[in-house]
Amino acid sequence: MKLEQEVGVLIRRVRKVINARAGAVHPQLQPASYLMLSYLQEQGPVRASVIAEVFGIDKGAISRQVTHLVDLGLVEKQPDPDDGRASLLCVTAMARERLEPMKEVRREWVSDRLADWTDDEVEGLALQLGRYNEALTGAREPEPAG
Numbered sequence: 001m002k003l004e005q006e007v008g009v010l011i012r013r014v015r016k017v018i019n020a021r022a023g024a025v026h027p028q029l030q031p032a033s034y035l036m037l038s039y040l041q042e043q044g045p046v047r048a049s050v051i052a053e054v055f056g057i058d059k060g061a062i063s064r065q066v067t068h069l070v071d072l073g074l075v076e077k078q079p080d081p082d083d084g085r086a087s088l089l090c091v092t093a094m095a096r097e098r099l100e101p102m103k104e105v106r107r108e109w110v111s112d113r114l115a116d117w118t119d120d121e122v123e124g125l126a127l128q129l130g131r132y133n134e135a136l137t138g139a140r141e142p143e144p145a146g
Contacts, residue, residue, distance in 0.1 A: 025098045026072050033065045037074055037091060041099050045078060045090035074098075 015031070022034035029037070036051055043050075052062045066089060069075035074095040080086040091099070114122055 021102055024102060025095070026074060028072060029074070030065070030068060033068050036062075036065055037069060037095060038099065040075060040089055041091045041096065045088035047080065047086055048089060051089070 018031045018034055022029040022031045025034060025037070036055065039051065039054065040046065048062050048066055049059065051057075051066075052059050055062070066075060066077075069089075070077065074092055075089055076092050077087040078090060080088050
């Protein structure tokens with residue numbers, strides 16, 4: 001199926017880009033932790049439980065990634081003003097300094113590559129990808145026959 005092939009190409013490209021960006025932020029940053037760090041930059045500060053829900057990852061794995069990010073000096077924990085027993089995660093100034101330039105470079109690069117696309121074409125692709133992702137959200141992959 002052509003759609004499956006194109007999504008496969010997209011996934012391989014995204015993995016390559018995430019690996020490169022993780023290394024640019026910090027040589028020891030794991031790609032999965034880079035995604036969490038990017039989310040925190042855009043949405044934070046948030047509780048670890050929010051990240052677990054958004055990424056569909058169990059709390060133990062999130063805890064390990066948070067520890068990794070804290071150890072690298074990219075994330076810090078702050079007391080949750082709504083619940084003194086909980087912590088909020090937020091990116092550090094160092095993380096922000098390393099992430100912001102990459103975000104601008106990425107936007108310019110994509111804009112250059114899609115320069116011959118109309119605004120409607122770009123918006124249409126975004127809408128269709130959103131629709132595709134929504135259709136697959138929560139859906140279980142079928143088991144192979146056999």
